[in-house]
Amino acid sequence: MNTESAALQPDASIRTIGEGYAERFGFSMPNRSIVKTSQGLTEETVRAISKTKDEPEWMLRFRLRALHLFQTLPMPTWGANLSQLEFGSMTYYSKPTESAQNSWDALPLDIKSTYERLGVPEAERKFLAGVGAQYDSEMVYHNIREDLKKKGILFSDVETAVREHPDLVKRFFGTVVPPDDNKFAALNSAVWSGGSFVYVPPGVHVDIPLQAYFRVNSQAFGQFERTLIIADEGSFVHYIEGCTAPVFSKDSLHSAVVEIIALPNSRIRYSTVQNWSSNMYNLVTKRAFAYDNAIMEWVDGNIGSKVTMKYPAIFLMGPGARGEVLSIAFAGNGQEQDTGAKIFHFASNTSSVITSKSISKDGGTASYRGLVKVEAGLTNIKSKVECDALILDPHSRSNTYPTMDIRSEQATMEHEAKVSKISEEQLFYLMSRGLSEEEAAIMIVNGFIDPLVKELPMEYAVELNRLIELEMEGSVG
């Protein structure tokens, strides 16, 4: 019998959990910032951030040019509703501690206990190769296993990389997502702070994941981390990010830029479980370049936030490259999840798969927005796009905006889209076995996303199922 007992254990996934977001993630600590810019965004703000970081001149110039772009680029005219986003009333930089530590005990008590409540140190002990923890604007904790450090893997905040590995940073920083890409990429480029820098040397496989946890503690605050991951030839790395924030009445903004370079024959998997509080605008630009025979995978779970606009992109730059995006979105009351994927085939013999699942309930809107583009003159291109939406009640919405721009004749494209509801027959069947109506509905929803959740590390899979339960509580019956 090949059933293992372990496979039976995540019954946590179908247990009803009594606590809500507010208790588990939505708590806040007193503001303890040691450096903080004043409200709003001007050239002074940018100069102050750069000065605090004691940056080289080239980075300051990069920021100032980006600020100018931010001020001139238009707001996107498509996608989610951003009309209530107030740039002027936010704080753009808040530094909580003097420097990043590599021991949890060295952190101020309130910060340490924040991460303990979120289970980050425990996860590090159990199943991670390295952890970075960002608190408002700065990474306050960064650690990687000694053996991995010895293999030449670099894992730090981006500021450290700017100081210690300027050649690598200068070569790649801002090349995958240039500041003029869009208004929010420009904003991030102007005020970026924190985020992870990862470099994996040729042929090195990091068998267990690296993780970064992003926590916003301040109110009406903008977090602008910047992540740069470089997998050198033939290497492998799995990077996970998680994010949460306190529940406040004023809106906050999280606008990250993630740049990934998968050099020939390497493989990178980047998994996100985004669970921002319901007052967060989450407007993120994520993009990867995959060179010859490289594999890039985005696993993107969006549970929280007020508004999310995020379309992880893969540019297939060399022959044999392969890209995959798996995305799960959950839109509840007052939430708009506008997510999807972008794939550009720039070389022959490249393939891509986009699988998107969304759930909307209580008036939430989940939209899939995707683009697959194949350049002219290429041969042997394969792409498959599959979108499934589950709508739990008549007040909720699901939209699908798939775009295909195929300029090459030797391309095989597949597209499937499906919208479904929980059927009465499914509920009755499960209830006839003793499950309450609520548990039956949760089981059906968890089953709907299971093929994607399976792709997450076990601990995150359980967590995602728990989050779905919290969101589903009281929604039926």
Place this chain on the structure above:
Amino acid sequence: MQEGLIIRGLSAGIENKRIIDALDLEVPDGEVHALMGPNGHGKSTLANILMGHPSYVVEDGKILFDGENLLNLKVWERARKGLFLAFQYPAEIPGVTVSKFLKRIADLRRNPPRNTSVFLNELKENLRMLDIEPAFVNRYLNDGFSGGEKKRMEILQLLTIQPRFAIFDETDSGLDIDALKVVAKGINHMRGHGFSALVITHYRRLLDLVKPDKVHILEKGHIVASGGFELVELLEREGYDGIRRIVANPANPEIREAVYEH
């Protein structure tokens, strides 16, 4: 209190249409009864009403199970009391693995829940009995199953839950002889004190393997005849028309032993 199922004067239907009409039926504990009847006369409706399907409205009557009126209970409360329905068309639940599902429903029904190793041993035993490949339990519940696989899955759930009363809604329809034997084996395995069942079927072949204690014929929402296994033979020979004639003339000595008007 009488153990088992007692239905008294049940009238029920759907959207102002009465399907079950003043129906009386008793299935005492330890007995297996067959329910036969033409299509569209209320057999499946009765099965769904017993389980508590929300689409049906009960206008009148009582359904007592171990002395308690089931009509006051929700679907899952009935299930936890020990009622089980083997569906004619089991729903597909993608993404929920069979093993996880079986563990959960076993825990819900049995108190205290089995620990995992006891559960796994029972599961192995049941799989062997029903001639099911072990890899089956890693599949998603009924998702893409063939008709025969779905029916085996229902019987596997029966053995896992060990209900006190089971309704088999045409579990035998569309099955080949091997699958039919598996279904019969499952039902016979459950048989005994503390278990009773209502087997809804059109065909004799399952009843030959299960040998019901009593046979009922349902027409126009009403039990028109009840008897022993002879009734199955009579039905096979005479058809429902023949049963109607006989019921209309109960004085006929040849069949008086086999049939009485309910």
